[in-house]
Amino acid sequence: MITFKNIHKSFGDNQVLKGINCTIPTGSVTVILGPSGSGKTTLLRSINFLEKADRGEIILDDLHINVEKASKAEIHKIRQHTAMVFQMYNLFTNKTALENVMEGLTIVKKLPKHEAKEQALFYLEKVGLVNKADAYPHELSGGQQQRIGIARALALNPDVILFDEPTSALDPELVGEVLEVMQTVVQEVNSTMLVVTHEINFAREVADNIIFMDHGVIVEQGPPEEILSNPKEERTKQFLSRYISFNEYDI
């Protein structure tokens, strides 16, 4: 379970998060929607302290962190319980696909090499890229790189996986393969998943819960059928109407 208590964050004069309070149940899939600049990515990145929020509390199971006073040890600990899939994939460019997945297992989890390799191959299999195990990132397409990124996150068997717009940088034709992998992952893995995305259909199909953010606050949250089909807040309706009609027009 992740709980945010009154999370605030500013970049200079720009207030990005204005007091976020919410709870994400263990094992659930939560999708965060919202227009650009609404603070959803910042919120996601504040969980593993890639972005340090200014104040508030982050609670991950029995780990209570007061953001202001967060110690190095606490930050390190929460990072060991979470994993992230990045918008720009961020695969280690000096390592092969297999080594990318193994890195966390050997260095962080301290598994012996052969065991780490076995596990890494298992997760590469899961994302359908065992045949690319020895390829370097620059030899892979965006979609393949992102699938390796997902395998890297899964291999750590984290309590929480954070997806930061995993399909936004992809060619439209490659979005499908990544979403497909994510869908199977959702069914097979017990980790809590927090997904920032613009893929409304993905949200509709796999999310247990949707959070709609705008201007640094949570406008509305609830199960997908409620938020997507029957939103209460004017701002949510406005956002979705543009989005959904745009998508239909696109098809």
Added chain:
Amino acid sequence: MNIIIEPYILMEIFYKLVRYVPVTLAIAVTSMLLASILGILVMVIRMKKVPVLSPIADLYVLLGRALPTMIVLYIVFFALPIILMVFSESTGKKFDFNQIPAVTFAIIGLTLSTGAYLAEIFRAAVQSVEKGQMEAALSIGMTWWQGFYRIILRQAAVFAMPLMANQFLNLIKNTSIAFMITVMELFGAANVLSASNNRYLEVYVVVALLYWGTSITFEKIFLVIEDKLAFFKKGIKQ
């Protein structure tokens, strides 16, 4: 007497001077290794903004690049023993700093001078690595140091190599000023030899060839290293 340069004399001079190439190289290579360590330290201190040390590192980089190498060498050779002497007297232990060979001071001076440049080269190299690489390392639970050592440094090395090669070639040539503080290296030996046999032209032609040959050799070595470090930019792993 129409021949300006006599081949036989050239050969003789060559044999006399070539034995000083290892001296020059030893100074250059030692200074380079020490300067690399110093450069990395300074770069990390500045990057992590370590309190107290960081402003000192800033000042060092500023001065190290602003002062002519020869002046750094003079300061180290003439001033350092005095400072050390005062320091050792105040602690009660006597040590004769005149016993330290001049080459030690040459290496210290060249290290200080080169380290400042390398610190900047390393900073540029590390900044050339995408920010997301460190974020990814941290996100999978690595510490900053693990990420820095295992991911960032290795990618930065590819960027830094050609610049380091430049710096090293400069350093080889800069060892010639070590003669100013009495170190008998290639250039110093050439000066002494030409003063004794008055064959200035021949001696300096030979010395130029020796510097040239050494530099070319190291240029090639650095190219090979660069190629090896960039293994991940090439095709499928063999």
